[in-house]
Amino acid sequence: MDERVHPEVRRVAEDIDTMEVRGAATIADAVARALRTQAEESDATDPETFRAELRAAARALHETRPTAVSLPNALRYVLRGMSSTTVEGLQRDVVQSSEEFCQRLDRAQTDLGKVGANRLRDGDVIMTHCHSTDALACVEAAVEQGKHIEAIVKETRPRNQGHITAEELADMGVPVTLIVDSAARRYLNDVDHVLVGADAVAADGSVINKIGTSGLAVNARDRGTPIMVASQTLKLHPGTLTGHTVDIEMRDTEEIIDESRREEIGSPKVVNPAFDVTPPRYVDAIVTERGQFPPESIVTLMRELFGEGTSEPWAEP
Ligand SMILES: O=C(COP(=O)(O)O)[C@H](O)[C@H](O)COP(=O)(O)O
Numbered sequence: 001m002d003e004r005v006h007p008e009v010r011r012v013a014e015d016i017d018t019m020e021v022r023g024a025a026t027i028a029d030a031v032a033r034a035l036r037t038q039a040e041e042s043d044a045t046d047p048e049t050f051r052a053e054l055r056a057a058a059r060a061l062h063e064t065r066p067t068a069v070s071l072p073n074a075l076r077y078v079l080r081g082m083s084s085t086t087v088e089g090l091q092r093d094v095v096q097s098s099e100e101f102c103q104r105l106d107r108a109q110t111d112l113g114k115v116g117a118n119r120l121r122d123g124d125v126i127m128t129h130c131h132s133t134d135a136l137a138c139v140e141a142a143v144e145q146g147k148h149i150e151a152i153v154k155e156t157r158p159r160n161q162g163h164i165t166a167e168e169l170a171d172m173g174v175p176v177t178l179i180v181d182s183a184a185r186r187y188l189n190d191v192d193h194v195l196v197g198a199d200a201v202a203a204d205g206s207v208i209n210k211i212g213t214s215g216l217a218v219n220a221r222d223r224g225t226p227i228m229v230a231s232q233t234l235k236l237h238p239g240t241l242t243g244h245t246v247d248i249e250m251r252d253t254e255e256i257i258d259e260s261r262r263e264e265i266g267s268p269k270v271v272n273p274a275f276d277v278t279p280p281r282y283v284d285a286i287v288t289e290r291g292q293f294p295p296e297s298i299v300t301l302m303r304e305l306f307g308e309g310t311s312e313p314w315a316e317p
Helices: 007-017 024-040 047-062 070-080 087-119 133-144 161-171 181-190 213-223 238-242 259-264 295-306
Strands: 125-128 150-154 176-179 193-196 207-210 227-230 275-278 285-288 291-293
Touching: 007 024, 007 047, 024 047, 024 070, 024 087, 024 133, 047 070, 047 087, 070 087, 087 133, 087 227, 087 285, 087 291, 125 161, 125 181, 133 161, 133 193, 133 227, 150 161, 150 181, 161 176, 176 181, 181 213, 193 207, 193 213, 207 213, 213 227, 213 275, 238 295, 285 295, 291 295
Parallel strands: 125 150, 125 193, 150 176, 193 227, 227 285
Antiparallel strands: 207 275, 285 291
């Protein structure tokens, strides 16, 4: 890694890579804070060196995981704040934009939660996939409104993020039933809403989220169960406005099966995609802090927020 990258930034990058820090919003928060540390601890003596250090840190953070667009969106937000002409001024700029970003992220999640909660009625049962802080914000707000909500939680192989969801729902007082992923269709009859998060939302309204989301959405549509995606606007993917596609992360196959067991069963090829793409026709609503949108209309919001597209977060202005 580039030697200009501060050890704390390297640690954050490592934590994201190994999924100690995971989930699109949490990753965004962590990288914004890491850039702040890089800025505060910099001993650069001229603005150009300082800017180059920050860009190197952003690159190191960006190289960790490719799918959650909240990561480059966060980097871009913080780096765009650099407008001063002295090192001290630039340090202040980064601290301020990092703080502002983290506050906006928290506020967006709270506001989105209230919008999502309005879709949930007293007595509703939801089904979740993976662990999404945006999705859980909707449940939390509904519970705060005095609604009784129950949840069927998919374990989400291979890393079982469903366990985190189960624990956090239990902490809210929501009764939880944990199921294996393949039992989802069987239990959809008992469910009023499928509620998931997003790592990225493309300009055509496709939702990129944990592998298994698209199959769940197709099954939910077949059963007539509405599917709601909780996604603050930080997850909107500006590159898709100009025809770019979203990279789907392929993770280590040892997450699925260890090498010795793989050899015992005849050394099959193993693949481990972390995310999939749910086409807009399977999504009923994308819930953001700016209100809820049918997926096909998300492009209008994206144009409003990003114009016609954006460059890499570390590109020279
Ligand atoms: O798919 C995942 C996490 O995948 P992983 O565990 O591989 O990071 C989550 O649904 C989204 O990131 C949204 O999360 P949030 O709403 O918290 O941003």
